Amino acid sequence: MAEIERVGEVIEASTTDFVAQCYELYEIPPLGSLVKTRDSSVELYGIVYNATTTSLEPHRRPIARGKDETAEEEIYRSSPQLTKLLRSEFGALVVGHKKDNKLYHHLPPQPARIHSFVHLCSPQEVKEFGQSLDFLNILLNASLPVASEELVSASLRQMSQAHPDPRAFLVAAGKELAILLSGNLNQLKAILGRIKQ
Amino acid sequence: MSERLGIVVSGSLNKGVEVKLDSSASIEDMAVGRFVTIEGAKRRFFGMITDVSLGVTDQKLSLTPPDTTDPFIAEVLAGTSTFGTLHVSPTLVISGDATTMLEGPQPVKTVPSHFSVVKQATQQDVELVFGTEDEKRFFIGTPLDMETKVCLDLEELVKRSNGVFGKSGTGKTFLARLLLIGMLQKGAAVNLVFDMHSEYGWESRDERRRKVKALKQLFPSKVAVFTLDEEGSRRRKVSTDFVVRIGYDEIEPADIALLRQTLNLTELAVEAVYQLTRKFGRSWLEDTLGITSAEELPEDLNIHESTLQNLQRGLATLKRLPFLVASAPDNTVKRILEYLDAGTNVILEFGRYTDIAAYILVANLLTRRIHARYREATEKAMGEDAAPPRPLVITIEEAHRFLNPEVAGQTIFGTIAREMRKYNVTLLVIDQRPSGIDSEVMSQMGTKLTCLLDNERDVDGVLAGVINKNEFKSVLSKLESKQQALIFGHAVPMPVVVRTREYGSAESYKGFAPESQAEEDIEKLWE
Numbered sequence: 001m002a003e004i005e006r007v008g009e010v011i012e013a014s015t016t017d018f019v020a021q022c023y024e025l026y027e028i029p030p031l032g033s034l035v036k037t038r039d040s041s042v043e044l045y046g047i048v049y050n051a052t053t054t055s056l057e058p059h060r061r062p063i064a065r066g067k068d069e070t071a072e073e074e075i076y077r078s079s080p081q082l083t084k085l086l087r088s089e090f091g092a093l094v095v096g097h098k099k100d101n102k103l104y105h106h107l108p109p110q111p112a113r114i115h116s117f118v119h120l121c122s123p124q125e126v127k128e129f130g131q132s133l134d135f136l137n138i139l140l141n142a143s144l145p146v147a148s149e150e151l152v153s154a155s156l157r158q159m160s161q162a163h164p165d166p167r168a169f170l171v172a173a174g175k176e177l178a179i180l181l182s183g184n185l186n187q188l189k190a191i192l193g194r195i196k197q
Numbered sequence: 198m199s200e201r202l203g204i205v206v207s208g209s210l211n212k213g214v215e216v217k218l219d220s221s222a223s224i225e226d227m228a229v230g231r232f233v234t235i236e237g238a239k240r241r242f243f244g245m246i247t248d249v250s251l252g253v254t255d256q257k258l259s260l261t262p263p264d265t266t267d268p269f270i271a272e273v274l275a276g277t278s279t280f281g282t283l284h285v286s287p288t289l290v291i292s293g294d295a296t297t298m299l300e301g302p303q304p305v306k307t308v309p310s311h312f313s314v315v316k317q318a319t320q321q322d323v324e325l326v327f328g329t330e331d332e333k334r335f336f337i338g339t340p341l342d343m344e345t346k347v348c349l350d351l352e353e354l355v356k357r358s359n360g361v362f363g364k365s366g367t368g369k370t371f372l373a374r375l376l377l378i379g380m381l382q383k384g385a386a387v388n389l390v391f392d393m394h395s396e397y398g399w400e401s402r403d404e405r406r407r408k409v410k411a412l413k414q415l416f417p418s419k420v421a422v423f424t425l426d427e428e429g430s431r432r433r434k435v436s437t438d439f440v441v442r443i444g445y446d447e448i449e450p451a452d453i454a455l456l457r458q459t460l461n462l463t464e465l466a467v468e469a470v471y472q473l474t475r476k477f478g479r480s481w482l483e484d485t486l487g488i489t490s491a492e493e494l495p496e497d498l499n500i501h502e503s504t505l506q507n508l509q510r511g512l513a514t515l516k517r518l519p520f521l522v523a524s525a526p527d528n529t530v531k532r533i534l535e536y537l538d539a540g541t542n543v544i545l546e547f548g549r550y551t552d553i554a555a556y557i558l559v560a561n562l563l564t565r566r567i568h569a570r571y572r573e574a575t576e577k578a579m580g581e582d583a584a585p586p587r588p589l590v591i592t593i594e595e596a597h598r599f600l601n602p603e604v605a606g607q608t609i610f611g612t613i614a615r616e617m618r619k620y621n622v623t624l625l626v627i628d629q630r631p632s633g634i635d636s637e638v639m640s641q642m643g644t645k646l647t648c649l650l651d652n653e654r655d656v657d658g659v660l661a662g663v664i665n666k667n668e669f670k671s672v673l674s675k676l677e678s679k680q681q682a683l684i685f686g687h688a689v690p691m692p693v694v695v696r697t698r699e700y701g702s703a704e705s706y707k708g709f710a711p712e713s714q715a716e717e718d719i720e721k722l723w724e
């Protein structure tokens with residue numbers, strides 16, 4: 001199988017989500033993308049819901065440096081240490097797991113382990129995961145810093161790219177949402193507006 | 198191929214089931230009257246769509262409709278937030294239990310379980326239910342959007358009186374002609390038709406002025422045409438078998454009673470007729486017309502001057518009918534019976550006498566006597582353990598004139614309709630105003646074939662006594678304005694909407710009567 005892209009390492013974990021630090025500054029998997037991490041027996045799937053880039057040392061905020069530079073790249077070129085002082089992190093909501101080669105669209109028994117590697121899922125895996133739309137319910141019910149319509153629409157747009165017929169996938173997902181959000185027309189409209197093709 | 202339409206979501210045996218339409222099935226493709234099958238967990242059900250409706254999960258959707266000009270949003274919402282529902286009446290179980298396996302479709306006694314899949318009925322399903330044409334089944338039409346044949350069980354049909362209804366121009370005459378052909382073809386019964394507009398015996402013209410053949414042309418050896426209007430029939434080149442004349446002396450009080458409204462007679466005038474016949478005997482009509490004032494009446498008659506005048510005016514109207522003569526040269530009833538006994542169907546054309554008074558008088562007068570003879574023959578046959586006379590079906594048009602609540606209790610037609618096949622005589626009534634027919638008579642009818650009716654009271658009248666009446670109301674009022682009919686009753690296993698079998702083309706005639714072929718060839722020689 002093709003080399004799966006390794007994007008980071010878990011630095012914080014709970015039953016419902018985990019936070020990973022990226023190996024390279026700014027090399028953050030896109031909002032809504034499907035990532036996975038594993039311990040000895042279980043593979044955990046997460047959907048990227050948030051990302052931050054901050055100073056490595058919590059008490060030292062970066063300062064503006066570009067007053068005399070003509071382009072942003074110049075700043076990094078003239079202060080190469082910067083990439084070592086900053087770090088990018090992302091949070092992923094746990095949406096399922098795989099055990100003994102079987103995919104479950106619900107939470108695993110154990111949270112992710114610190115320092116476990118985080119990979120971006122291949123299109124094949126994304127497609128396989130998207131066979132069931134149960135994860136939408138998890139996304140809609142989580143309390144997150146981003147609005148759930150943003151997250152849901154981002155993940156569906158991402159996932160649709162792995163499908164041979166992205167529109168058909170989005171219609172099916174839209175129908176699932178119409179059922180889940182039958183009492184919340186405004187939210188439904190907001191999501192559909194963001195995924196319509 | 199059977200297409201999935203949706204799933205059962207609720208319902209009851211009495212009211213039918215609600216089916217949520219799949220989003221892949223377009224509500225606009227659904228039509229009431231169409232057949233579906235329901236794949237229950239253990240049994241397969243067969244039923245008809247009786248209503249189609251729209252639903253939304255969130256009422257807000259109806260208030261602030263989403264942007265459905267966007268095809269994506271429209272597609273997502275179809276079948277989820279907005280959905281179609283079908284109302285289906287399951288009426289038969291077509292497979293899944295022992296009885297249906299052995300005896301064919303059975304009436305339903307339960308409903309399919311939740312979420313059973315509903316599919317469009319296939320040709321095979323429909324054939325299984327409505328049978329194929331055979332010695333006793335007659336192909337009457339095709340279900341909506343299908344090529345399958347719906348067949349009537351004619352043996353069942355002639356066991357009771359039946360009705361053909363529909364407003365004017367919807368196809369009653371065409372349908373009745375088909376029924377007559379069926380009975381003739383399958384030999385289920387012998388017919389006597391009181392043909393008010395001369396459409397059943399010999400060719401007439403349809404609405405588009407095309408010539409349409411009738412029974413004598415298709416079955417020359419099985420049909421005799423009697424006429425009241427010899428001249429008219431001759432002009433139309435009808436080959437008639439007998440010219441009907443009726444003697445004044447044949448008219449009885451009961452005939453006058455039935456004509457009370459038509460002739461504008463008072464109750465007293467009708468009462469007077471009974472007195473007059475008692476006094477004068479068979480010559481009462483002429484004797485009554487000969488009297489110039491009430492003073493000339495025999496003393497023991499209690500008839501006032503005004504009553505006498507009222508009666509005389511009415512009788513004079515009758516007397517002007519040219520087919521009425523002082524005394525008839527031949528006995529029409531006897532002739533009709535001779536033909537019927539020989540298995541020949543008799544069609545009595547009224548020609549130019551389309552006046553309702555003439556029709557009521559003649560139909561009533563002849564039927565009364567023929568029924569009496571059938572009654573004698575049946576009773577005799579029972580006593581001697583011999584074969585009863587051939588089943589007779591009498592066709593009358595404008596049936597509400599004979600069977601309205603006011604007269605149905607007294608007339609021969611009311612009697613025949615109520616007694617079922619006791620004396621082997623039943624009626625085929627044709628009417629455009631079924632609400633005018635006595636409800637008891639309506640409820641005795643075995644099979645009803647009804648074309649479009651748009652008057653609420655007529656719809657109610659036809660459907661009186663039907664289970665799930667309201668569902669069929671919507672089916673009935675949505676029929677097309679021509680050549681479509683709802684059929685229900687004993688001759689079909691379940692109610693069915695058909696497009697009536699084509700009648701009038703050369704092709705159609707061939708399907709009815711191979712013997713008409715020879716005749717057609719002869720006609721060609723003359724062209």
Ligand SMILES: Nc1ncnc2c1ncn2[C@@H]1O[C@H](COP(=O)(O)OP(=O)(O)O)[C@@H](O)[C@H]1O
Nearest residue numbers: 365366367368369370371403404680698699700
């Ligand atoms: N089975 C049929 N085949 C062909 N044409 C039909 C059929 N039924 C009805 N029609 C058409 O509809 C018209 C009206 O039918 P008709 O039987 O005369 O109506 P009604 O007796 O109800 O007034 C006919 O002239 C004919 O053109």
Ligand SMILES: [Mg+2]
Nearest residue numbers: 366369370371
């Ligand atoms: Mg007619």
